[in-house]
Amino acid sequence: MKVVAKRPESLYDKKFHYCPGCTHGIIHRVIAECIDEMGLREKTIGVCPVGCGVLAYEYFNFDMLEAAHGRAPAIATGIKRMLPENFVFTYQGDGDLASIGMAEIVHASARGENITVIFINNTIYGMTGGQMAPTTLIGQVTTTSPYGRKPELAGYPVRMAELLATNEGSAYICRTSVHNPANVNKTKKAIKKAIQTQLEGKGFSMVEILSTCPTNWGMSPLKALERVEKEMIPYFPLGEFKVKE
Amino acid sequence: MEEKQVLFAGFGGQGVLSMGQFLTHAALSAGKHVSWVPSYGAEMRGGTANCLVTISDEEISSPITENPLMAVILNRPSLDKFENKIKPNGTLVINSSLVDREPRRDDLDVLKLPVNELADRLGNPRGANMILLGAYLEKTKVVEVEKALEYFDVIFKGKSEEVIRKNKEAFLAGVEYARQHW
Amino acid sequence: MEKVLMKGNEALAEGAIRAGCRAYFGYPITPSSEIAEYMARKYPKIGGVFLQAESELAAINMVYGAASTGARVMTASSGPGISLKQEGISFIAEAELPCVIVNISRGGPGLGGIQPAQSDYFQATRGGGHGDYHTMVLAPASVQDMMDFAMEGFELADKYRIPVMIMAEGTLGQMMEPIILRDPVTPGYEKPWATTGCKGRKPNVITTLHLPPEELEQRNRYLKSKYDLIKAREKRAETFMTEDAKLVLVAFGLMSRVAKRAVMEVRKRGIKAGLIRPITLWPFPDEHIVEAAENGAKLFLSLEINMGQMVEDIKLALNGRSRVEFYGRIGIIPNPEEIVGVVMQIAEREGL
Numbered sequence: 001m002k003v004v005a006k007r008p009e010s011l012y013d014k015k016f017h018y019c020p021g022c023t024h025g026i027i028h029r030v031i032a033e034c035i036d037e038m039g040l041r042e043k044t045i046g047v048c049p050v051g052c053g054v055l056a057y058e059y060f061n062f063d064m065l066e067a068a069h070g071r072a073p074a075i076a077t078g079i080k081r082m083l084p085e086n087f088v089f090t091y092q093g094d095g096d097l098a099s100i101g102m103a104e105i106v107h108a109s110a111r112g113e114n115i116t117v118i119f120i121n122n123t124i125y126g127m128t129g130g131q132m133a134p135t136t137l138i139g140q141v142t143t144t145s146p147y148g149r150k151p152e153l154a155g156y157p158v159r160m161a162e163l164l165a166t167n168e169g170s171a172y173i174c175r176t177s178v179h180n181p182a183n184v185n186k187t188k189k190a191i192k193k194a195i196q197t198q199l200e201g202k203g204f205s206m207v208e209i210l211s212t213c214p215t216n217w218g219m220s221p222l223k224a225l226e227r228v229e230k231e232m233i234p235y236f237p238l239g240e241f242k243v244k245e
Numbered sequence: 246m247e248e249k250q251v252l253f254a255g256f257g258g259q260g261v262l263s264m265g266q267f268l269t270h271a272a273l274s275a276g277k278h279v280s281w282v283p284s285y286g287a288e289m290r291g292g293t294a295n296c297l298v299t300i301s302d303e304e305i306s307s308p309i310t311e312n313p314l315m316a317v318i319l320n321r322p323s324l325d326k327f328e329n330k331i332k333p334n335g336t337l338v339i340n341s342s343l344v345d346r347e348p349r350r351d352d353l354d355v356l357k358l359p360v361n362e363l364a365d366r367l368g369n370p371r372g373a374n375m376i377l378l379g380a381y382l383e384k385t386k387v388v389e390v391e392k393a394l395e396y397f398d399v400i401f402k403g404k405s406e407e408v409i410r411k412n413k414e415a416f417l418a419g420v421e422y423a424r425q426h427w
Numbered sequence: 428m429e430k431v432l433m434k435g436n437e438a439l440a441e442g443a444i445r446a447g448c449r450a451y452f453g454y455p456i457t458p459s460s461e462i463a464e465y466m467a468r469k470y471p472k473i474g475g476v477f478l479q480a481e482s483e484l485a486a487i488n489m490v491y492g493a494a495s496t497g498a499r500v501m502t503a504s505s506g507p508g509i510s511l512k513q514e515g516i517s518f519i520a521e522a523e524l525p526c527v528i529v530n531i532s533r534g535g536p537g538l539g540g541i542q543p544a545q546s547d548y549f550q551a552t553r554g555g556g557h558g559d560y561h562t563m564v565l566a567p568a569s570v571q572d573m574m575d576f577a578m579e580g581f582e583l584a585d586k587y588r589i590p591v592m593i594m595a596e597g598t599l600g601q602m603m604e605p606i607i608l609r610d611p612v613t614p615g616y617e618k619p620w621a622t623t624g625c626k627g628r629k630p631n632v633i634t635t636l637h638l639p640p641e642e643l644e645q646r647n648r649y650l651k652s653k654y655d656l657i658k659a660r661e662k663r664a665e666t667f668m669t670e671d672a673k674l675v676l677v678a679f680g681l682m683s684r685v686a687k688r689a690v691m692e693v694r695k696r697g698i699k700a701g702l703i704r705p706i707t708l709w710p711f712p713d714e715h716i717v718e719a720a721e722n723g724a725k726l727f728l729s730l731e732i733n734m735g736q737m738v739e740d741i742k743l744a745l746n747g748r749s750r751v752e753f754y755g756r757i758g759i760i761p762n763p764e765e766i767v768g769v770v771m772q773i774a775e776r777e778g779l
């Protein structure tokens with residue numbers, strides 16, 4: 001017998017536009033389940049990035065905004081300061097968060113801004129067709145690192161979870177993955193913990209989620225999941241990096 | 246030759262853009278003025294793709310038109326979208342493997358071929374676009390088939406011999422189909 | 428001469444390289460990314476610097492730094508990215524650092540779309556950022572122009588110590604046409620102002636800060652005199668059948684080729700139409716407009732891929748001498764057939 005999971009209320013009954021095998025969709029669903037289970041749908045305000053998640057507001061069934069590229073944490077800050085009782089989160093890709101929006105994310109964390117960030121790390125710019133991201137691994141071929149990322153030219157991939165964990169304002173920082181069911185479950189637990197952190201007013205929380213981009217990696221969906229395990233996790237270890245009591 | 250504009254339209258991934266590029270290259274090699282204008286952006290996420298090729302003996306003023314003389318249509322949504330735009334008495338080439346309706350207009354010269362079946366029979370499913378192109382050129386002579394063949398190696402410069410051979414084979418299969426059926 | 432088939436964006440990038448540009452800083456955005464991708468492929472092989480900045484803000488400031496060393500340097504982007512660069516462009520204009528900035532333009536406002544547009548006309552021709560300044564703006568209409576204007580852009584930038592913007596509709600960046608590859612040039616301008624280390628000379632300072640009001644005013648007067656010189660010397664336009672035209676279409680970029688086709692069509696139907704294609708958008712070729720009016724043009728029709736921006740410059744040029752109308756689309760380049768329809772309607776109404 002096949003068990004078909006019920007669609008969470010926080011997700012509209014609508015087909016995702018993401019490519020086959022892309023894990024953006026799974027992550028949307030997990031977020032929606034958490035928000036449902038914690039009874040937050042009506043007090044949630046989400047901020048979309050510029051990136052493949054730019055249309056996330058078409059799928060989430062609660063209040064959403066769309067930010068300029070990289071600026072989502074600043075917008076979330078404005079919202080949260082005006083509405084401290086609401087649950088406010090951003091959904092951002094690695095180009096959005098770790099490149100153009102690096103300033104915004106670091107300062108949101110440093111300020112201990114009481115928002116939650118869901119960070120989709122797929123080591124590439126998905127939406128613009130596969131250019132190098134700050135998280136692109138050494139040797140990884142992209143359209144703007146056609147000979148593989150070389151540290152002499154483009155430096156090293158940033159580890160955002162570790163980096164932000166050093167900020168005093170960060171209250172909960174965790175890295176997870178969604179390449180198999182066990183890790184999807186762990187991701188869900190982490191997101192709940194991040195939300196709880198915000199609800200308790202403890203400060204900045206972020207869950208970095210390793211995600212696939214089969215299209216721009218030039219891989220089948222299955223191979224892409226394998227790459228997460230074999231290549232990404234060794235460089236981006238999973239686990240909690242900051243848990244403020 | 247007066248200016249000719251040809252539209253190629255289908256799903257992203259069907260090789261629509263490269264078909265147009267091939268024709269553009271071939272016509273350039275044959276000494277014509279050419280331009281190739283693609284739709285862009287939407288192909289990435291499973292949308293439709295099209296490109297417009299203009300070929301002329303004179304310098305091309307506008308590389309853009311609403312009403313091409315000919316259209317090569319690879320799927321049903323493209324037929325629905327472009328059928329009415331083709332110039333009166335123009336030419337409509339259809340991939341009948343994927344287009345499940347008849348054209349509505351009766352002034353057009355309609356040429357059909359079951360491209361996907363032919364490609365499968367050749368054991369080269371990715372060669373569908375070259376089959377279509379071969380048939381199209383054989384029939385319309387927009388560029389002479391012999392000329393196109395002559396420039397194959399130039400157009401596919403940098404590709405492996407195997408790729409060139411397979412493309413040529415598919416192209417010739419299309420030429421043959423047109424000779425027998427059109 | 429043998430022609431090669433190239434995409435507009437690649438022809439522009441290759442033109443920059445042939446002009447001696449050896450540094451590129453940018454941030455990906457459709458429909459301009461092929462320029463960055465081309466540089467990423469080429470520069471490692473020829474000893475140039477390609478750097479993907481973390482944002483357009485960073486990219487334009489890297490251009491500032493590189494240009495201050497005297498190097499030929501370029502950045503490219505589109506709509507939202509060009510907006511982000513404006514802060515830096517203002518600084519560059521004031522610091523008089525030569526560089527080329529490319530806008531492969533798409534429709535706005537906001538995130539807008541990625542389809543072709545000319546809606547950044549005001550932004551490009553009025554300076555764009557804070558302060559009293561201009562950039563020179565070139566509008567290519569073909570893939571050949573993409574290469575030629577990139578090369579010309581660097582010459583003008585060095586000659587006048589000014590940022591030069593090349594503005595092309597997205598389609599022009601994406602389409603392919605055969606072009607003649609131009610011979611590479613060796614940049615020949617002395618740049619004694621460059622900050623390269625003061626060995627053997629007094630230190631150079633590049634600053635844009637002028638706190639004393641007299642100094643600031645002096646600075647602005649100086650920039651104004653430079654802009655006047657450019658206006659006197661560098662206005663460029665192409666005219667087509669304007670000598671006896673009663674109705675003159677005005678269009679730039681790829682749009683001008685559509686308009687040219689429309690003029691040819693309506694001429695066949697006996698309508699005395701002509702075309703002016705501004706090549707420099709700033710300085711705007713107002714004298715070409717005035718000349719057409721003096722030759723008897725009763726009506727000017729501005730054709731733009733926006734909601735009507737250049738139409739203001741045409742009115743300024745004519746200063747009430749002839750009437751000006753406007754027709755525009757956005758996110759889509761109108762077809763020759765569409766323009767013929769518009770022109771015929773006007774001709775009928777006006778009894779032309």
Ligand SMILES: Cc1ncc(C[n+]2csc(CCOP(=O)(O)OP(=O)(O)O)c2C)c(N)n1
Pocket residue numbers: 049050051052053069092093094095096097120122124125126127128133454455456457483507508511
């Ligand atoms: C100011 C600005 N610069 C550039 C862009 C173009 N752009 C859109 S999405 C994107 C990258 C997105 O990559 P990422 O954040 O990793 O998201 P993904 O698509 O991989 O999920 C870029 C560069 C833009 N919209 N705005």
Ligand code: SF4
Pocket residue numbers: 017018019021022023024052122126127212213214215216
């Ligand atoms: S381009 Fe990559 S990240 Fe974007 S939807 Fe497709 S697979 Fe997902």
Ligand SMILES: [Mg+2]
Pocket residue numbers: 093094095120121122123124125126133
């Ligand atoms: Mg990404």
